[in-house]
Amino acid sequence: MREIKNFYLLILKMIIFIVAVLTLIIGMKFYFSHLLTPSEYGLGVLEDEDEKIDLLIIGSSHTRQSYDVKIIEKNCQCNAKVIAYNGLDPYFMAPMIEWIKDNFKIRKWIVEAYNFKTIAPPKLSDSRIFTHSPVGLKWSFLKKLKSINTSYTDLFKLITTENNESIIFSPIENILVNRYSYKGGYTRKKTSHISQEDFNQSFKNVDYFKGMKTNLNQVNSILKIKELLTDSDVLYIDPPMPAPVMSHEITKQLINDYKKLIPNYKAPWLNTPMAKNNKNFVDWNHLSTLGRENYSNLISTKLHSKHKIQ
Amino acid sequence: MAWNPWFALLILFSTVIDFSLAKLIAKNNNLFTKRSLLLISLFVNLGLLFYFKYTNFFLASLHNLLGHSGEFKALDIILPVGISFYTFQTLSYTIDVYRGQKEVEDSFIKFSLYVSFFPQLVAGPIERSTHLLPQLEKFKYKHEDFIYGSKLIVWGFFKKLVIADRLAIYVNNTYSDVSSSSSLALIAATYFFSFQIFCDFSGYTDIARGISRLFGVDLMHNFKRPYFASSIGEFWKRWHISLSTWFRDYLYIPLGGSRTSQARWFLNILIVFLVSGLWHGANWTFVIWGALHALYFKVEKVLEIILPPKEDKKASRIFKIFFTYHLTLFAWIFFRANDLKHALNIIQKIISDFKVSFPTLSNMILKFTFDNRSPSHFLLAVLTIAFLLIIQGIQERKKLVNLTNRQQFIFYAFLIIMTILFGNYTESSFIYFQF
Numbered sequence: 051m052r053e054i055k056n057f058y059l060l061i062l063k064m065i066i067f068i069v070a071v072l073t074l075i076i077g078m079k080f081y082f083s084h085l086l087t088p089s090e091y092g093l094g095v096l097e098d099e100d101e102k103i104d105l106l107i108i109g110s111s112h113t114r115q116s117y118d119v120k121i122i123e124k125n126c127q128c129n130a131k132v133i134a135y136n137g138l139d140p141y142f143m144a145p146m147i148e149w150i151k152d153n154f155k156i157r158k159w160i161v162e163a164y165n166f167k168t169i170a171p172p173k174l175s176d177s178r179i180f181t182h183s184p185v186g187l188k189w190s191f192l193k194k195l196k197s198i199n200t201s202y203t204d205l206f207k208l209i210t211t212e213n214n215e216s217i218i219f220s221p222i223e224n225i226l227v228n229r230y231s232y233k234g235g236y237t238r239k240k241t242s243h244i245s246q247e248d249f250n251q252s253f254k255n256v257d258y259f260k261g262m263k264t265n266l267n268q269v270n271s272i273l274k275i276k277e278l279l280t281d282s283d284v285l286y287i288d289p290p291m292p293a294p295v296m297s298h299e300i301t302k303q304l305i306n307d308y309k310k311l312i313p314n315y316k317a318p319w320l321n322t323p324m325a326k327n328n329k330n331f332v333d334w335n336h337l338s339t340l341g342r343e344n345y346s347n348l349i350s351t352k353l354h355s356k357h358k359i360q
Numbered sequence: 361m362a363w364n365p366w367f368a369l370l371i372l373f374s375t376v377i378d379f380s381l382a383k384l385i386a387k388n389n390n391l392f393t394k395r396s397l398l399l400i401s402l403f404v405n406l407g408l409l410f411y412f413k414y415t416n417f418f419l420a421s422l423h424n425l426l427g428h429s430g431e432f433k434a435l436d437i438i439l440p441v442g443i444s445f446y447t448f449q450t451l452s453y454t455i456d457v458y459r460g461q462k463e464v465e466d467s468f469i470k471f472s473l474y475v476s477f478f479p480q481l482v483a484g485p486i487e488r489s490t491h492l493l494p495q496l497e498k499f500k501y502k503h504e505d506f507i508y509g510s511k512l513i514v515w516g517f518f519k520k521l522v523i524a525d526r527l528a529i530y531v532n533n534t535y536s537d538v539s540s541s542s543s544l545a546l547i548a549a550t551y552f553f554s555f556q557i558f559c560d561f562s563g564y565t566d567i568a569r570g571i572s573r574l575f576g577v578d579l580m581h582n583f584k585r586p587y588f589a590s591s592i593g594e595f596w597k598r599w600h601i602s603l604s605t606w607f608r609d610y611l612y613i614p615l616g617g618s619r620t621s622q623a624r625w626f627l628n629i630l631i632v633f634l635v636s637g638l639w640h641g642a643n644w645t646f647v648i649w650g651a652l653h654a655l656y657f658k659v660e661k662v663l664e665i666i667l668p669p670k671e672d673k674k675a676s677r678i679f680k681i682f683f684t685y686h687l688t689l690f691a692w693i694f695f696r697a698n699d700l701k702h703a704l705n706i707i708q709k710i711i712s713d714f715k716v717s718f719p720t721l722s723n724m725i726l727k728f729t730f731d732n733r734s735p736s737h738f739l740l741a742v743l744t745i746a747f748l749l750i751i752q753g754i755q756e757r758k759k760l761v762n763l764t765n766r767q768q769f770i771f772y773a774f775l776i777i778m779t780i781l782f783g784n785y786t787e788s789s790f791i792y793f794q795f
Contacts, residue, residue: 054503063769068776136731211780211781223736
C-alpha cells in the first residue's frame with residue numbers, strides 16, 4: 051500500500067515540478083525576452099525613450115534589404131532607424147506603430163506599405179516580432195492573433211518554443227547580427243543578383259495572387275495606421291520591385307486599391323532606370339546590395355529635396 | 361508508405377497463413393512436406409513484400425535496362441506501413457517452428473498479438489517468437505516497469521524531437537539544394553544525418569520499448585552506441601541489432617556463413633548486405649549502401665588475417681572508432697540521397713569544392729534558417745549531439761542507473777522540459793516508417 055502511495059506521489063511530484071519550472075521559464079521569457087533583442091535589429095534599435103529619432107522606416111524583409119541607413123543618414127544628416135520583420139503585415143504593424151508612437155519621439159515616418167498585403171490573409175510570419183516585443187505589445191499581438199482564430203497549438207508554440215535558441219545563445223547571436231546590421235538595416239551582406247532571364251520572367255510570380263480577394267483585416271489595419279499617423283509626418287511607400295512585376299495587371303490594380311485607402315501612397319522608384327535593371331534585384335521582389343545602395347541614395351535625395359528633415 | 365484500413369486484411373492474411381502453416385509443420389514428420397510448407401510460407405510472405413515494395417523498382421530497372429524511351433509510369437501501389445517488419449517477424453516464427461527451436465503456438469489470439477504488437481509494429485525491433493510470445497502469456501503490471509518504461513519514452517522523445525527533427529531541417533535544406541550548398545555545408549549535413557538517423561530510429565525504438573515496458577513486456581535492444589564501434593563487424597553488432605541478427609540467423613548461417621571457402625564466404629557476406637540494403641528500400645542507393653558495408657566488412661576481415669589484431673591500446677582504439685565512424689558516414693551519403701545521381705553529385709561537390717573560407721563557413725552555418733537565427737540553431741544542434749554522446753557514455757558505464765532517485769528525478773524532468781522547449785513540432789514521421 052505504501053509502495054503504491056509512493057509511486058503516485060512520485061508521479062504527482064514530477065508533474066508539479068515540470069509545470070512549475072516550465073511556468074517559470076515561459077513567464078520569464080514572456081516578460082524579459084525583449085531585453086535580449088540585438089541592438090541593431092528590429093525593435094532592438096529603439097533603446098532610449100528620450101532619443102529623438104528623425105526618421106523611422108518600418109516594414110518587412112523588403113525594408114531591411116532596401117534601406118542602407120548609413121547612406122540615408124549621410125545624405126540627410128539625420129538620425130534614421132529601420133524596424134523590419136519578415137512578412138510584417140499591416141495587421142501586426144498597426145499595434146507596433148501604436149506602441150512606438152506612445153513611447154518614442156519620431157519626427158518622420160516611412161511606412162513601407164507592401165501592395166500585396168491588402169489581399170494576403172494576416173500571418174505572423176516572423177515570430178521574432180513577438181519575442182522582441184515588450185510585454186504590452188506582446189499582449190496586443192496575442193489579442194490580434196486570437197481575433198483571427200489562431201489555434202491554441204500555434205499560440206502555445208509562439209509563447210513556448212519559438213526562438214528559444216536565439217534567447218539562450220543571444221550573447222553570441224547578437225554579436226553576429228549586430229555585425230551585419232546598422233540601425234535595423236543590412237549593411238555588409240553582399241548579395242548576387244537575379245539573372246536577366248529570371249528578371250524578365252519575374253511577373254509570373256504575381257500569378258500566385260490571382261483570384262485573391264481584398265482582406266478586410268488588412269484593409270482595416272491600413273486605415274488604423276493612417277488614423278494613428280494622421281498628425282505625423284509620414285510617407286507611405288511601395289517597396290521597390292522589378293519593372294515586370296509592377297507592370298502586371300494584378301500589381302497595378304492593387305496599387306490603385308491602396309491609393310484609394312492612402313491617397314499619398316507612393317512608388318518613388320517606379321519610373322526610374324533602377325526598376326528596369328536586373329542587377330538591382332536579388333530575386334523577384336527583393337533588392338540586391340547594389341539595388342540597396344541605389345535605392346537608399348534615391349530615397350534620401352527625395353527626402354532631402356522634398357521632405358527635408360530639419 | 362501509407363495506411364489504409366484494408367491493409368489490416370493483409371496483416372491478418374499473413375497471420376493466418378503463418379499460424380496455420382506452422383501448425384501443419386509441427387504436426388508433420390515428413391521432412392519433404394515440412395520443407396514444402398515452409399517454402400509456401402516464404403513464398404507468400406516474401407511475395408507480398410516483393411509486390412508491395414519492389415514491383416515498381418524492378419519494373420523501372422527493367423525499363424531502363426531494356427533502354428525503353430520515355431518516362432517509366434509507376435504502378436499505383438501503396439506500401440503498407442510496417443510490412444517489412446511484420447513480414448520478418450512472422451517468418452522468423454515459422455522458420456523457428458520448422459527448425460524445432462520454438463514450440464507451435466496454440467492460441468491464434470496470442471499469435472496475432474505477437475505479429476501485430478502495436479508498439480513495435482511499424483518500425484521494430486523485429487522480435488523473435490522465442491522472446492516475445494512467452495511474455496504475452498499474461499501481462500503483469502509493475503510500478504518499476506512503468507517507471508522504467510516512462511524513462512525510455514522520455515529519452516526516446518528527446519532524441520526524436522530535440523535532436524533528430526532539428527538536424528532534419530539542416531540535412532533537408534542542404535541535400536535538397538546541392539548546387540547552392542558549399543562543400544563544408546554538405547560535409548556538415550552528412551555528419552548531422554548520421555546523428556539524425558540514429559536519433560530518429562533509436563528514439564523510435566526507445567519509445568516502442570518504453571510503451572511495451574508499461575505493459576510489462578520487454579522488447580530487445582536495437583542499438584548499443586553504434587558510432588563507438590571500432591570495426592564494421594562491431595558496428596553491425598550495435599546498429600539495428602534485431603535486423604542484423606535476423607539476417608545472421610535466417611540468411612547468413614543457412615548460406616554457409618564463414619565455414620566455407622573464402623570466395624563463397626565473401627559471396628555470403630555480399631548477399632546478406634545487399635539484401636539488407638534492399639530491405640531498407642526499393643532504390644539502388646540502398647543497394648550501394650549495403651554493398652559498401654559488405655566491402656568494408658570483407659576488407660576488414662582480410663586485414664585481420666594479414667595484420668592480426670593486437671591488444672587494443674586506448675589511442676589505437678580511438679583511431680579505429682574514428683575510422684569506422686567515417687566509413688559508415690561515407691555510406692550514409694548513399695542511404696540519404698534521393699538517387700545514385702544525387703549521391704554522386706554530393707560526393708563530387710564535397711571533393712571538388714572543398715574550401716575553408718568565410719563565405720563557405722557562412723554558407724554552412726546559414727543552412728538551418730537561412731537568416732541570422734541560424735548560428736544559434738547550429739550551436740544548439742552541436743550541443744545536443746555532444747549531450748547525447750555524453751549520456752550514452754554514462755549509460756554504457758551503467759552510471760545512469762546508479763544515480764540517486766533525486767538525481768534521476770531531476771535528469772528526466774530536465775529532459776522533458778528540454779523536449780518541450782527545444783523540440784521541433786513540425787509534422788515529421790520516423791524515417792524507418794518508410795521501410
